[in-house]
Structures are given as C-alpha cells and as structure tokens.
Amino acid sequence: MLAEVGQFALILALLLALVQAIAPLWGAQRGEPVLMALGRTAAILQAGFVILAFGCLAASYVACDFSVALVAEHSNTQQPLAYRFAATWGSHEGSMLLWVLILAVYGGGVALFGQTLRETLQARVLGVQGLIGVAFLGFMIFTSNPFLRLSPAPLEGTELNPLLQDPGLVSHPPLLYLGYVGFSVAFAFAVAALIEGRVDAAWARWVRPWVLAAWVPLTAGITLGSLWAYYELGWGGWWFWDPVENASLMPWLLGTALLHSALVLERRGALVSWTILLSILTFSLSLVGTFLVRSGILTSVHSFAVDPQRGVYILGIITATTGAALGLYAWRAPSLRTGALFAPLSREGGITLNNLFLVALAATVFLGTFSPVFIEILKGDKISVGPPYYVRTFAPLAIPLLALVVFGPMLNWKRDSVAAVLKRVRIPAAIAAAALLLGLVTAGWKGVVSAAAVGLAAWLVAGAIAIPGRRWWAGRANLGRSIRTTPPAVFGLSLAHAGLGLLLLGITGVTAWHSDKVLTMRPGDTTVFAGRTLTLQSIDLANGPNYQARQARFDITGRGGPYTLIAERRAYATSQTTEAAIHVSPLGNFYISGGDEQDGGIVVRLWSHPLIVWIWIGGFTMALGGLVSLCDRRLRLGVAARAPRPVPIAAAPAPAE
Amino acid sequence: MRRLIAILPVAAFVLVLLGFMVGLRRDPAILPSMLIGKPLPAFNLPPLKTSEPGLASADLTGEPMLLNVFASWCGPCREEQPTLLQMKSEGVKIVGLDWKEEAAAGARWLDENGDPYLRTGNDSTGRAGIDLGVSGVPETFVVDRRGRVRYRQVGAITPDVWVQTIAPLMAKLRAES
Numbered sequence: 001m002l003a004e005v006g007q008f009a010l011i012l013a014l015l016l017a018l019v020q021a022i023a024p025l026w027g028a029q030r031g032e033p034v035l036m037a038l039g040r041t042a043a044i045l046q047a048g049f050v051i052l053a054f055g056c057l058a059a060s061y062v063a064c065d066f067s068v069a070l071v072a073e074h075s076n077t078q079q080p081l082a083y084r085f086a087a088t089w090g091s092h093e094g095s096m097l098l099w100v101l102i103l104a105v106y107g108g109g110v111a112l113f114g115q116t117l118r119e120t121l122q123a124r125v126l127g128v129q130g131l132i133g134v135a136f137l138g139f140m141i142f143t144s145n146p147f148l149r150l151s152p153a154p155l156e157g158t159e160l161n162p163l164l165q166d167p168g169l170v171s172h173p174p175l176l177y178l179g180y181v182g183f184s185v186a187f188a189f190a191v192a193a194l195i196e197g198r199v200d201a202a203w204a205r206w207v208r209p210w211v212l213a214a215w216v217p218l219t220a221g222i223t224l225g226s227l228w229a230y231y232e233l234g235w236g237g238w239w240f241w242d243p244v245e246n247a248s249l250m251p252w253l254l255g256t257a258l259l260h261s262a263l264v265l266e267r268r269g270a271l272v273s274w275t276i277l278l279s280i281l282t283f284s285l286s287l288v289g290t291f292l293v294r295s296g297i298l299t300s301v302h303s304f305a306v307d308p309q310r311g312v313y314i315l316g317i318i319t320a321t322t323g324a325a326l327g328l329y330a331w332r333a334p335s336l337r338t339g340a341l342f343a344p345l346s347r348e349g350g351i352t353l354n355n356l357f358l359v360a361l362a363a364t365v366f367l368g369t370f371s372p373v374f375i376e377i378l379k380g381d382k383i384s385v386g387p388p389y390y391v392r393t394f395a396p397l398a399i400p401l402l403a404l405v406v407f408g409p410m411l412n413w414k415r416d417s418v419a420a421v422l423k424r425v426r427i428p429a430a431i432a433a434a435a436l437l438l439g440l441v442t443a444g445w446k447g448v449v450s451a452a453a454v455g456l457a458a459w460l461v462a463g464a465i466a467i468p469g470r471r472w473w474a475g476r477a478n479l480g481r482s483i484r485t486t487p488p489a490v491f492g493l494s495l496a497h498a499g500l501g502l503l504l505l506g507i508t509g510v511t512a513w514h515s516d517k518v519l520t521m522r523p524g525d526t527t528v529f530a531g532r533t534l535t536l537q538s539i540d541l542a543n544g545p546n547y548q549a550r551q552a553r554f555d556i557t558g559r560g561g562p563y564t565l566i567a568e569r570r571a572y573a574t575s576q577t578t579e580a581a582i583h584v585s586p587l588g589n590f591y592i593s594g595g596d597e598q599d600g601g602i603v604v605r606l607w608s609h610p611l612i613v614w615i616w617i618g619g620f621t622m623a624l625g626g627l628v629s630l631c632d633r634r635l636r637l638g639v640a641a642r643a644p645r646p647v648p649i650a651a652a653p654a655p656a657e
Numbered sequence: 658m659r660r661l662i663a664i665l666p667v668a669a670f671v672l673v674l675l676g677f678m679v680g681l682r683r684d685p686a687i688l689p690s691m692l693i694g695k696p697l698p699a700f701n702l703p704p705l706k707t708s709e710p711g712l713a714s715a716d717l718t719g720e721p722m723l724l725n726v727f728a729s730w731c732g733p734c735r736e737e738q739p740t741l742l743q744m745k746s747e748g749v750k751i752v753g754l755d756w757k758e759e760a761a762a763g764a765r766w767l768d769e770n771g772d773p774y775l776r777t778g779n780d781s782t783g784r785a786g787i788d789l790g791v792s793g794v795p796e797t798f799v800v801d802r803r804g805r806v807r808y809r810q811v812g813a814i815t816p817d818v819w820v821q822t823i824a825p826l827m828a829k830l831r832a833e834s
Binding site for chain 1: 659660663664666667670671673674676677678679680706707708730757759761764765768769783792
C-alpha cells in the first residue's frame with residue numbers, strides 16, 4: 001500500500017513540477033501575478049508530495065516490506081534500524097529520490113521565504129527549478145522507479161553492501177547531495193537573471209547564502225568521505241584521485257570561486273557576467289558529478305550499476321540544462337551591465353586572481369578525469385590518469401593560491417598600495433618565517449620542501465587569525481566591545497582560511513613523515529618504532545557475539561604514551577576480519593594490525609601517520625567557517641530588504657529586451 | 658568582442674558533449690587487449706609477505722590459470738572477492754597481482770577479505786601493470802597452459818561472468834593439448 005502511495009505522490013509531484021515550470025515563467029513574461037502565485041503554490045505542494053514519497057520509501061525499508069523490489073535488494077531483517085533507514089538512499093533509485101527530495105525542498109524554500117525578492121525574479125527562479133524538477137522526476141519515474149513491486153515477495157531481503165553499513169558512509173551521500181543540489185539554486189538564479197537581463201546587488205545578496213548553504217555540506221561531505229577512506233582502508237590513504245572523488249572536488253573548487261566572486265558582485269557590483277557563468281558551470285559540474293558516474297562512461301570505485309540507457313537520459317538532461325543555460329548566456333550576457341572598475345591591486349583584484357586559480361584547478365581535475373574518454377576517441381588508446389598527473393599539475397597551481405590566500409582579506413576594496421599591504425601581513429609573515437626556520441632546524445636541508453610547506457601552513461593560520469586580530473587591535477581601547485561587535489562573517493572567514501592551513505599541515509605531515517614497519521612478535525617482545533617503544537603483552541582468545549577474537553595487547557610508551565592498544569582478529573563462521581587498533585592524537589596516528597600466526601608469534605604491522613588528523617580537522621573547520629558565516633545577520637534570508645512586498649501592480653513590467 | 662567571449666563557454670560545452678556522446682557508445686568494459694594470443698610480458702614481482710614466494714610470469718605455465726589484478730583501495734575488488742573465493746573452492750587456479758600500493762596494504766587486505774590466490778606478487782610501482790596494459794582494477798587475464806593470454810576481463814568477475822564466459826573458456830583451455 002505504502003509503495004503505491006509513494007508512486008502516486010511521485011507522479012503528482014511530476015505534474016506539479018510541470019505547473020511550476022510553466023506557470024511562473026509565463027506569468028513573469030506576461031506580468032500575471034496569479035500565474036506567478038500559482039508557481040509558488042505548485043513549488044510548495046511539490047515539495048510536500050516528494051517528502052511524502054520519500055517517507056513512503058523510508059517506511060517500507062524500516063518495515064522490511066520485501067514486496068518492494070528495491071527494499072528486498074538492499075536490506076534484510078537482521079540489519080539494524082539505522083542502517084535499514086539509511087539503505088533508503090543506498091541504491092541508485094533511492095539516491096535519485098533523495099536528490100529530488102532536496103531539490104524540491106529547496107524549491108519550496110525559495111517559494112516560502114522568497115517573499116522579499118522581486119516578484120518576477122522569484123517566479124523565474126521557481127520556473128527554472130521546476131524545469132530541473134521535471135527532468136529528474138521524469139528520469140526517476142521512467143527509468144529508475146524506486147517503487148516497483150516484487151511478486152512473490154521474498155521472506156528475507158539481501159544485504160545492503162556491507163561497506164555502506166558505517167556511520168560515516170551513511171551521512172556522506174546526503175551531505176554531498178545537499179551541496180550538489182544546493183548549487184541548483186544558484187543556477188536557477190543565474191538563468192532567471194539572464195532571462196530578466198538584470199543582475200543587481202539584491203540578486204547577489206540572495207545568491208550568496210544559497211551558495212554558502214551548498215558549499216558547507218559539500219565541504220563536510222568531502223571531508224567525511226576522505227575520513228572514511230582512511231579508517232576503512234587504513235594504510236594512510238586519504239585521497240585517491242578517483243573519478244568520483246574528482247567529481248565532488250570540481251564543483252567544490254568552482255563553488256569556492258563562486259562564493260568569492262558573488263561577494264565582489266554584492267559589495268562592488270563587479271564581475272557580473274563572470275559570476276553568472278560560474279553559477280551555471282558549478283551546477284553543471286555537480287550534475288556531471290552525480291550522474292556521469294552512473295552512465296558507464298567512466299569506471300570508478302563508487303559506480304552504481306552501470307546502465308547505458310540511463311547514461312543517455314542523463315546526457316540529455318545535462319545537454320538541456322547546461323546547453324540551454326550557456327546558450328542563453330551567449331545571447332544575453334553581452335547586454336548585461338558591465339561591472340564597476342577596480343585597480344589590479346585591490347580586494348576585487350585579489351578575488352579575481354583567486355577565481356582564476358580555482359578555475360584553473362578545476363580545469364586540471366576535469367582534464368585528468370575525462371582525458372581517458374577523449375584520448376580514446378582521438379587516438380584509440382586506453383589510458384588511465386593517476387596521482388602522478390595530479391602531483392605535477394594540481395600542486396603547482398594550488399601552492400601559489402595558498403600563498404596568496406592571506407593577502408586577500410588584507411586588501412582594501414577598489415584600490416590599495418603594495419607598501420600598505422605588506423605592512424599589514426608582517427606579523428603572519430614573521431610567524432611563517434619562524435615556522436620555516438624551525439622546520440629547517442629539525443629536518444635539515446633534506447627536509448626543505450616539507451619545512452616550506454609547514455611555513456606555508458603557519459602563514460595561512462596566522463594570516464587567518466590576523467583577520468579578527470587586526471580589527472580588535474584597532475579597537476583595543478574598548479576590546480570587549482570590539483569583540484562583541486565583530487560580525488560572525490569575519491569569524492567565518494577567519495575559520496575557513498585557518499582550516500585551509502590546518503589541512504595543508506596534515507597533508508604535509510603524512511606525506512613527508514609517514515613510516516611503517518612489519519615484524520613478527522611473540523608475547524614479551526619489544527620493538528622501537530617512530531619514537532615509540534611497544535611491547536606485545538599477551539595474545540588472548542575472547543568470544544564475541546558471533547565471532548571468536550584473538551586479541552593482541554600492546555603496551556606503548558613514549559610519544560603520547562603510556563597507553564594500551566588491542567589489535568583484534570575476528571573469526572566469523574565464514575570469514576575473518578582484522579580490527580586494527582588506532583591511537584589517534586593531534587601529533588600523529590599510530591596504527592597496529594595483527595596478522596597471521598608465524599613461528600609462535602604473530603605478524604604485526606605498524607604505521608605512523610604524523611599529523612594526519614589535521615586533514616579532517618582542517619576540512620571540518622572550513623565547513624564550520626561557512627556555517628558561522630551563514631549565521632551572519634547580513635546574510636540571513638529576507639533581512640536584506642524587510643519592507644513588505646508591494647501590492648502587485650497589474651501593469652506588466654517591461655520585458656528586459 | 659564581448660559577444661565572442663560569451664559564445665566561448667557554449668562552444669566548449671558542445672565539444673565536451675560530443676566527446677561524451679561518442680564515449681557513451683563505447684562500453685568501458687570492452688577493452689581490446691594487444692596481448693590476446695601472445696605470451697604474458699615478463700615480470701618477476703616480490704611477495705606481499707616476506708614468508709611467501711613472489712610471482713613471476715613463468716609461474717603461469719603448465720595449466721590454464723587466471724591472473725587477477727587487484728588493490729586494497731579498489732571497491733569493486735571487494736565485490737569480486739566472494740566470487741573468486743568460490744572459484745578457488747571449485748579448484749580454479751588464480752594468482753594475484755597487487756597493483757600500485759605497498760605490499761603491507763595488500764597483505765592486510767587479503768587477511769581481512771580472504772585470500773583466493775595460489776601466489777601473489779606486489780607491483781607497487783605499477784610497472785608490470787603497464788606491461789599488461791592494465792587500465793584499472795580489477796582486471797583478470799585468462800592464461801593458457803603455454804603462458805599465452807587468451808582473454809581479458811575488465812572490471813569485477815560477477816557470478817554471471819564466471820558462469821557464462823570464463824568457466825566455459827577455462828574448460829576449453831583445459832581440453833587443449
């Protein structure tokens with residue numbers, strides 16, 4: 001019964017999306033307030049029906065209704081409730097439904113909270129979102145229906161992929177989708193602005209929180225994915241340059257660029273058509289990211305079941321959305337107002353440079369990810385692109401960008417002078433130089449590259465602290481008051497840039513100083529590794545709920561010790577697993593796994609990953625920075641223009657052209 | 658000039674799109690191998706665990722065998738593993754090539770997921786993989802008793818692939834003199 005309700009809700013949502021696509025676009029063109037209002041109602045109702053459909057699918061999972069084919073394929077009664085619920089988005093069809101759910105909720109949000117927007121702009125934004133909704137609801141209903149029945153219903157379902165039964169992985173996809181789909185709002189705003197032929201500060205004030213609201217979960221989602229890869233695969237890998245990882249990194253890079261360029265547009269009215277272009281491209285890359293991996297065009301670790309038919313449909317959607325938007329851009333962008341002028345050395349100039357670097361980085365990743373496809377077409381060769389490519393292309397672009405990050409917030413809008421800027425960064429520069437020297441003293445000339453990287457990380461963190469620091473120094477006469485009046489956006493900016501520094505510190509630590517060791521140990525044996533002394537105390541057998549465990553107990557002294565770690569090896573009825581012991585500390589992780597028995601002892605593998613936790617602390621700090629920034633009153637939705645919407649005027653506003 | 662610049666993105670997009678369209682028609686799982694009918698390229702790889710023998714191309718002679726290229730960082734390899742273990746229990750001879758990672762990582766992975774291989778070599782530099790023309794993991798080569806490559810499977814061996822494609826081929830190869 002539930003499945004039929006869900007199915008019906010989806011079909012109604014599709015019909016409502018059609019209304020939402022047509023009515024407000026037509027209404028805005030003709031100046032019909034009734035049609036525009038119909039668009040708002042349709043968006044809110046559509047959100048309601050998609051929520052209902054998602055609820056039906058989730059309830060079918062929770063209730064173990066194996067007469068629904070999808071449920072039977074991805075869950076069973078043994079599975080804990082949380083993972084049964086999470087299995088809702090563990091399949092291609094279910095994750096599509098989650099995608100559409102987020103899209104519809106955002107659409108409903110624009111309809112509900114967009115009362116302060118210019119009415120025609122809001123209508124056109126809703127119309128564009130409606131079009132996207134039609135495409136994806138149609139895709140789901142016609143090619144990936146989640147509510148198909150299975151008859152006869154099996155008594156027991158199959159298992160959700162065990163890899164997916166992990167708290168990290170349960171929240172990873174929804175976070176990524178919140179990000180990907182969030183960029184659809186910026187896309188809809190960009191297309192609406194192109195239709196209107198009008199981009200103003202109010203537009204940017206609206207788009208920026210949405211971009212931020214997409215960027216924050218995307219950042220957190222990518223970080224979480226990397227963390228999962230580390231503790232699940234466990235040998236120090238945290239980024240693999242896999243096509244799907246790249247697919248999330250590309251919208252992140254462009255989204256970061258968009259975040260900055262929208263700031264220029266909002267404050268200074270410059271970079272108008274560039275910001276529009278970035279909005280279009282960011283969402284387009286999100287589409288590529290979510291969907292191209294399902295088309296079978298690239299093979300990847302993350303691929304869902306490959307189905308060329310779906311690939312064709314998806315390519316059609318990408319063609320329609322990106323192609324139409326870019327076509328519109330080619331037609332309308334030249335007639336958009338050109339931005340205000342600014343000197344090369346200015347906040348605007350700095351952000352332009354930042355944008356160029358970020359776009360170049362995204363292009364690098366794009367080329368690396370898709371060049372196998374193009375090279376095969378042009379030359380007939382099958383090639384694979386691996387980490388060496390990215391080390392040679394990504395790093396040389398990323399390092400100058402990181403070095404420039406500190407200057408950005410120190411620059412004045414409009415124009416600035418070299419001497420003044422250099423004076424402002426003297427304290428972070430001194431701290432960075434001290435860190436570099438310290439690195440050289442400890443690591444020697446051989447470690448000059450890692451010392452430079454540590455110096456760069458210190459430069460980023462010190463530069464980030466200097467942002468509120470300078471403000472408070474200027475207002476030190478009444479320090480309490482200047483701290484209290486610091487807008488959250490300043491803290492957000494500071495946190496995000498500091499997170500970048502912490503991330504770099506972590507990458508440097510684990511890349512330059514990781515080490516490992518393999519040896520056979522008997523109880524009582526002692527070994528020295530990475531500054532720690534480790535003694536195998538005992539090897540015991542213990543019984544778990546459905547397995548027998550062999551526990552190797554190690555006492556560790558030195559560097560963060562003393563502490564005890566227990567590395568387990570579990571024998572289940574049919575398989576065995578190794579539960580490695582990880583000691584996590586800010587200075588570095590220590591990782592022990594106990595392997596086969598040999599010569600009366602066991603084979604022990606030791607890994608030392610210095611500073612690695614800072615990679616994820618850095619990533620989450622960046623996301624937190626975005627979140628804090630989002631709390632700023634100046635960004636909060638609707639505050640920008642609190643005046644009630646004027647009574648709609650019957651006369652049509654003149655079309656832009 | 659402004660108009661020209663504005664047209665640039667859509668023009669670039671059309672090019673990329675054409676690429677995708679052509680790319681979509683090709684099944685990435687069908688890879689021509691230059692090696693079909695030719696002897697395996699020579700390699701001699703160190704083992705994953707110091708106590709075991711390594712893997713050399715000369716080991717793949719005498720009877721038909723499978724050479725399975727895997728890595729611990731590869732998701733589909735996990736999905737393939739139960740099939741390989743099942744095949745092992747049916748008496749199929751499989752050797753493993755641990756691709757582009759430290760030996761320790763591969764060893765740990767086999768400890769955790771079960772070891773379907775007669776012997777395993779570690780190709781940490783990826784050199785042997787290049788000689789074999791490996792484009793990703795997992796990949797499997799069917800090698801006949803004279804050490805010649807007879808078939809290349811790109812992507813995971815699912816039970817279907819095993820039953821429909823590889824098992825009949827192995828039976829045919831065993832029948833060859």
